[in-house]
Amino acid sequence: MWAALAGLALVGGCYSGVQVGASGGADSESAGTAASGGDSDDSEGSGGESGGDAEVPELPQLVAQSGMRRLTRVEYVETVQDLTGVELASGASSLPSDDLLPFDNDYTTQAESASLIVAAESLAGEAAESLLADAQLWSAVVPCESAAVDANCFDSFVRSFGRRALRRPVTDDEATRWGGWMMDEAEAAGDSSLAISIAVRMFLQHPEFLYRVDAGEPTEDPEVVRLDDWAVASRLSFLLWGVGPDDALLDAAAAGRLGNPGDVEVEAVRMLADERAKERVQRFHAMWMGYEVMAIGGDLGESMRAETAALINRVVFDEEMVWQDLFRSEETFVDDVLAQHYGIEAPGNAAGDWVNYGESGRTGILSHGTFLSNGFKDGDTSPIVRGHVVSSMLLCLEVPEPPADVPPPPDPVEGACKIDEAAAHLTQASCAGCHAMLDTLGFGLENYDEFGQWRGTDPGKPECEIEGEGEVPGLGKFNGPGELGVLIADSKLLNDCLAEQAYRFAVGRTELDDVDHGIIERTMEELGEGDFEFKELLLQHVTDPSFGFARQHTEND
Numbered sequence: 001m002w003a004a005l006a007g008l009a010l011v012g013g014c015y016s017g018v019q020v021g022a023s024g025g026a027d028s029e030s031a032g033t034a035a036s037g038g039d040s041d042d043s044e045g046s047g048g049e050s051g052g053d054a055e056v057p058e059l060p061q062l063v064a065q066s067g068m069r070r071l072t073r074v075e076y077v078e079t080v081q082d083l084t085g086v087e088l089a090s091g092a093s094s095l096p097s098d099d100l101l102p103f104d105n106d107y108t109t110q111a112e113s114a115s116l117i118v119a120a121e122s123l124a125g126e127a128a129e130s131l132l133a134d135a136q137l138w139s140a141v142v143p144c145e146s147a148a149v150d151a152n153c154f155d156s157f158v159r160s161f162g163r164r165a166l167r168r169p170v171t172d173d174e175a176t177r178w179g180g181w182m183m184d185e186a187e188a189a190g191d192s193s194l195a196i197s198i199a200v201r202m203f204l205q206h207p208e209f210l211y212r213v214d215a216g217e218p219t220e221d222p223e224v225v226r227l228d229d230w231a232v233a234s235r236l237s238f239l240l241w242g243v244g245p246d247d248a249l250l251d252a253a254a255a256g257r258l259g260n261p262g263d264v265e266v267e268a269v270r271m272l273a274d275e276r277a278k279e280r281v282q283r284f285h286a287m288w289m290g291y292e293v294m295a296i297g298g299d300l301g302e303s304m305r306a307e308t309a310a311l312i313n314r315v316v317f318d319e320e321m322v323w324q325d326l327f328r329s330e331e332t333f334v335d336d337v338l339a340q341h342y343g344i345e346a347p348g349n350a351a352g353d354w355v356n357y358g359e360s361g362r363t364g365i366l367s368h369g370t371f372l373s374n375g376f377k378d379g380d381t382s383p384i385v386r387g388h389v390v391s392s393m394l395l396c397l398e399v400p401e402p403p404a405d406v407p408p409p410p411d412p413v414e415g416a417c418k419i420d421e422a423a424a425h426l427t428q429a430s431c432a433g434c435h436a437m438l439d440t441l442g443f444g445l446e447n448y449d450e451f452g453q454w455r456g457t458d459p460g461k462p463e464c465e466i467e468g469e470g471e472v473p474g475l476g477k478f479n480g481p482g483e484l485g486v487l488i489a490d491s492k493l494l495n496d497c498l499a500e501q502a503y504r505f506a507v508g509r510t511e512l513d514d515v516d517h518g519i520i521e522r523t524m525e526e527l528g529e530g531d532f533e534f535k536e537l538l539l540q541h542v543t544d545p546s547f548g549f550a551r552q553h554t555e556n557d
Contacts, residue, residue: 057260059219059226060545062518065552069107069212069508070116072098074283075242080123080204082243082276083164085137086130094119102287102393102501105508116210124204128197142196149192155179158199165203167212167244168230169254178202212238214550223552229253232548236268239506240538241276242283261543268542272317272535281316281534282309288501290389291370296451303338304369304452306352311365315534322531323498327364327485331356341369343454360454363482364489369452372481375442376450380459383422383442390441395472395488396497399438417464419443437473444470444478492529499524499537506541519546 071079073092081087096113098104131137138146141161144153155175162170162178170178178199186195203209212234216225227235233253237245245253249267257263271277286292291308294301310333315321332344335352339345344360347353357363365371375386391397413420422439447468449455458464470484471477475491478484488494503520504510512520523540541547 057545057548059221059224060549062515062522063221063224063546063549063551064507064516064519065509065513066214066507066550067107067509068214069105070096070110071210071212072104074098074104075238076123076210079209079243080127083141083161083204084127084131084200085134085140086127088123088126089130090123090126092119092123094122100287100292101510102290103284103505103508103510104287105505106510107508108511117205120205120210121201124201127204128200131200132193132197146193146196149186149195151179151183154183154195154199157196158182161199162203163250164244164247166206166208167234167250168208168215216550219549221551225550225552227548227550229256229258231550232258232264235547236264236271236542239542240268240271240280241274242280243276259548261545261547264547265539265543268539272538278313278317282312284502284505285312286370288393288505289365289371290374290393294370294373295376296369296373300337300341300369300451303335303352304373306335307333307338308365308368308370310352310354311368317535320533320535323534323537324489324494324531325364327366327489327494329364332362332368338369341451341453357482361480361482364485366481366485367448367452372445372448372452373450375445380418381442381446381448381450383418383446384438385442386445387438387440387442390445390472390484391437393501394497395493396500397437397473397493415461417461418446418458419464419466440471442470444468444484445481447480495527495532496520496524499527502537502541515551519544 073095076095077088077092094115096110096116096119099106099109101109131141132146135146142149142153143156143160144150149157158175158179159170162174179195182195182198182202183192185198186192213231214225214227214235215231216227218224219226230250230253233245233249236258237243237249248270252258252263252267258267283292285308291305294304296304311326311329314333315323315326315329331354333352333354334342334344334347335350336346336348338352339347339355342360342362344358344362345355347355357367374389375382375384377385388399392399422443445468446466447454447456449459455466457466468479469477470479472484472487472491472493475487475493478487499520500512503516503523504512507516509516523537523544526540527536
């Protein structure tokens with residue numbers, strides 16, 4: 001039965017990498033329903049026009065490419081939990097993997113995979129079974145008693161749950177068709193609650209749940225669509241929360257209140273006050289700064305993650321400081337164990353508290369063990385990898401790939417210090433250009449090991465003293481992560497790179513073109529020179545004229 005259900009939900013085949021057409025729909029009958037906002041008998045309206053006398057924005061000069069985006073593993077798990085309250089015990093390891101580039105949501109890498117169908121069926125079944133087995137979850141999600149699921153109650157559930165799962169209204173025709181056969185199945189089994197289980201399984205395997213479609217109406221530009229309010233709601237929700245829209249946002253879409261930047265800003269401000277926004281911003285920084293996956297586990301690793309989360313929350317949300325203060329903070333949040341690990345004053349609180357870095361030489365987020373875990377290699381740190389993280393990820397400097405025919409460096413002299421071994425790269429013309437930058441950056445962090453502890457010499461080589469001197473090309477010299485953070489926090493390089501990386505995260509695409517860079521430049525012009533709040537950057541993105549439009553992606557782009 002469940003295999004047949006999966007076939008029904010995924011009618012049209014396995015969806016991945018399918019691009020948005022000029023009509024805003026996808027190449028399937030199912031996705032076409034979403035593009036139209038439902039049949040004409042939908043009582044909630046199309047959500048495609050601005051309500052009241054709101055002015056519909058003109059087609060902007062710059063509109064970014066867009067494609068159909070599959071939910072990432074994390075988005076799938078968190079959206080299921082947001083819808084049902086069920087925390088999937090199996091996680092989502094069976095779903096197609098997501099490469100960190102540095103973000104996990106690049107739709108251009110989402111190759112077709114039969115494993116998606118199998119995994120979605122299994123996970124949907126797990127969620128449905130858990131919902132039925134937990135009376136508290138049931139009462140929070142289903143509007144009737146489990147032993148008394150009649151046609152009227154089931155119709156209400158299909159429409160309310162379906163609207164949130166599909167991120168658009170369930171049409172009268174769909175509710176009738178689905179309700180009929182699902183209730184028949186439940187009655188045949190002698191268990192009315194089975195209808196709820198069938199519905200949950202279907203919705204959590206449906207193409208419009210697994211994929212986000214930039215649906216809308218054609219414009220005078222044949223490649224560009226004006227997004228309907230349902231698509232805008234999805235864009236906004238997955239960017240700020242990492243899950244589908246809540247009822248309040250869907251109500252705004254139904255009323256046509258997402259058709260212009262001012263209305264979008266009202267909803268975005270509300271959403272940024274939600275705890276889900278904190279989790280989303282945390283994850284953006286974790287992926288960008290390279291500590292989403294860390295070699296450090298256990299209690300120490302958890303303490304480090306808590307430290308970084310506390311600083312981000314303090315700067316972005318709790319005290320609404322300028323974002324650049326992440327790199328300048330003279331205080332950090334540690335428990336007694338982590339404080340001892342760093343060699344700074346302990347708070348005297350096992351749960352953790354804010355303490356001053358004191359004379360430790362540490363400052364800001366780059367002094368955290370989370371960030372310093374970058375570059376772990378062969379039981380030690382790799383200055384080259386660390387230098388690459390700083391230059392390419394934090395400063396968006398272009399670092400060419402090493403030549404394919406580059407000869408190996410000379411064998412290191414036995415007992416040589418690490419900095420002397422690295423100097424061999426500079427003797428080869430094909431390597432010297434990049435390594436002069438990467439090594440200089442990386443060795444400026446070398447006094448801190450892969451666990452974030454200070455050290456004075458190379459591991460196992462007390463005769464090899466680490467000086468920790470580094471330099472950022474064009475900005476200046478530094479010694480250690482604290483000085484590096486302060487140095488780049490005052491630079492345009494970091495600000496521009498943040499805007500670029502946040503844009504990549506928002507559009508779900510790593511490779512950017514001239515249009516993308518034009519939109520980013522416009523954002524930075526609006527923010528002005530100098531410091532700004534992170535929430536200002538997000539609000540600038542969602543209120544940009546391009547946010548409500550999508551350009552068809554073609555193979556020639």
